[in-house]
Amino acid sequence: MPSFQPISFDNFFNVIDGKLTSTETTRRSVNPSTLKNNPDVPLSTIEDVDKAVQAAKKAAESWAQVSWEDRKKAVEGFASALEAQIDDFAALITREQGKPFPRAQLEMRTGVEWIREFCQLSLLETVIEDNSTRRISTRYTPLGVVAAIIPWNYPVHPLACGKIAPALLTGNVMILKPSPFTPYSNLKLAELGLQFFPPGVLQALSGDDRLGPWMTEHPDIDKIAFTGSIETGKKVMESCSKTLKRVTLELGGNDPAIVCADVDPAAIPTITGIAFDNAGQICCGIKRLYVHESVYDTVVATLLAVLPHLKLGDGFADGAFIPPLTNVQQFERVRELLSEVERTGLKLIAGSTKPTPGAGKYTGYFVAPTVIDNPPEDSKIVAEEQFGPVIPIIKWTDEEDVIKRANNTRYGLGASVWTQDIAQAERMASKLQAGTVWINSHAELGASYPFGGHKNSGLGVEWGIEGMKSYCNIQTKLVRSSPWDGKS
Structure with a gap:
């Protein structure tokens, strides 16, 4: 297991450009079981968003050049560190989200397992044609800066882990935007990530209901990976259309x-x-x-x-x-x-x-x-x-x-x-x-196969190879052995 320092769960910060940062104004949520206040967390401003996006843009250029194998090693190290603090994270989930501690432990264990399963997937170049005249192939290139908008029902897994690993493995960088009701575990995920990823690769911002629109409207964010309600998903899609952002929507179900x-x-x-x-x-x-x-x-x-x-x-x-x-x-x-x-x-x-x-x-x-x-x-x-x-x-x-x-x-x-x-x-x-x-099953999910909705329940898919592709552009490369004559 790679060496790392366990993180503390006493204080909570934004993670911007490799640093733990605070804000002038803070906010907090309540424990839904006791109604007692949870700790203070940052209340991000538009300036914090701009700083995070600027750092992400800079990091995206270099992270995309890191080999898949080295990105994989970093993600695997992150999974091992997460595994070592499963109980700490699980207790945090119980306090902020309410689910029973054993179920929170299961959420954490499954999150670690999924991160490792994602590391076993890959996006290989596909050769379409290869002869004496020409070679045509396709490959997948990272989109760049991805903002992940995480809901409150499963703040770590699969709704954060299921976005972080595919995005980072494919060469993107990510800014986590947790729900205002469950900001704590997402902030700690990014804090732990500081020990494994270069500055700007995995960041997190805590805020109120203004934070999401600031991200969906930001011209330098290349994709929004959103999980939430149908009504909010429509607003996310409308906002993203203004800058032609890529968007994945995993919405409600009945x-x-x-x-x-x-x-x-x-x-x-x-x-x-x-x-x-x-x-x-x-x-x-x-x-x-x-x-x-x-x-x-x-x-x-x-x-x-x-x-x-x-x-x-x-x-x-x-x-x-x-x-x-x-x-x-x-x-x-x-x-x-x-x-x-x-x-x-x-x-x-x-x-x-x-x-x-x-x-x-x-x-x-x-x-x-x-x-x-x-x-x-x-x-x-x-x-x-x-x-x-x-x-x-x-x-x-x-x-x-x-x-x-x-x-x-x-x-x-x-x-x-x-x-x-x-x-x-x-x-x-x-x-x-x-x-x-x-x-003879229901809600049985896995990292290796895609998940998404039909009709109003979503757009695109997460997880599996198809989910990984959603964090990429597809690029076709055509190579001729001699100049084309324009005819054949």
Whole structure:
């Protein structure tokens, strides 16, 4: 393991041009479990953005000239250093984002694994034609300066690690822009990176809601890699169009999971856990559960038996599985969605339309896991992405009908089919309109294969070889052995 110095988690700084920098004004977020203040972080100004971009532009020229093998060694060293402080980072994630400490540890371990998996990928030159007259080939060249806009639900992995490694390996430099709700771990990622990358290669800026637009509008940033909501993604794309920036958008989802009549009963606890993991704050989590009418009662009974084991609580409490919602805005959004459930008289089979007592005022942003029984397709709880521990469970009978209902949405991030009949699953999966379709799985992601959305759920892909290509320009090279006569 390369030598490095462990970093401290007491104070938090911007990382600009190889230095830790502070700002005249600071801000902070709150621990969503306790509502206690987290530490102060910088409140970046437009001048800080300009300094970071200037440093990135300078670094991009030299970093692009570093060999792939040497860039790979630097990224691998960064992964090893991250691995050595997994528990420190995990505790930080729990304090800023809320997820249970064991789940935060898993986020960190998987992030390290993915960084190493990215290092096993490469973008080779492709020879299209090679004869006595001419040789035609294509290769991939870095875009330059990339700004990564990271959301708050998975601040380290896959939403930071999954951008940092592909961008840096392909010869780009990166400025991390964390969510104002979860700035801490991203700042520390860049701080740790100072020991492995030249100044300006990996930077981070903390700020408020002004920071994102400053980056998307900046003429010297070459690409925005954005993960977030559809509404914000549209604004990002509009802003990037003014300077013809490259842009990757990984946006929201309203993923259907279709449970067939012959489903393996052992799958139901897994489906339940996926639906409520991270309090439902997963872009490609299960958001709509379609269950064949012949097993509907059995599935509901099993789900209800599993729910008491999914303990709601503080991320550091023993056995906690469902955390609070990460911020007050999301808490209020889910609360309004539950109020709509109550106003329209929909039937609950678990949970409540009211937050847990004192939630959002005296205690954290806790919402009990809630299940809605067979709501209509046009109800908000079905038509909109909940992004909370609330899920509708809906009956189906006819295969073609359930496929139509699953596809009847502006979203198209993920979908799944659960059955022991793989031929049926393949048939259904081929008709689902989603960027990723799982069979007897859901939200299972990997560094080696691409992930992106159809319809309004995104533009372009992250991860895998195709994701790496999104950080590059493609260049065609044609070499003739003698001057061309203009004819053949």
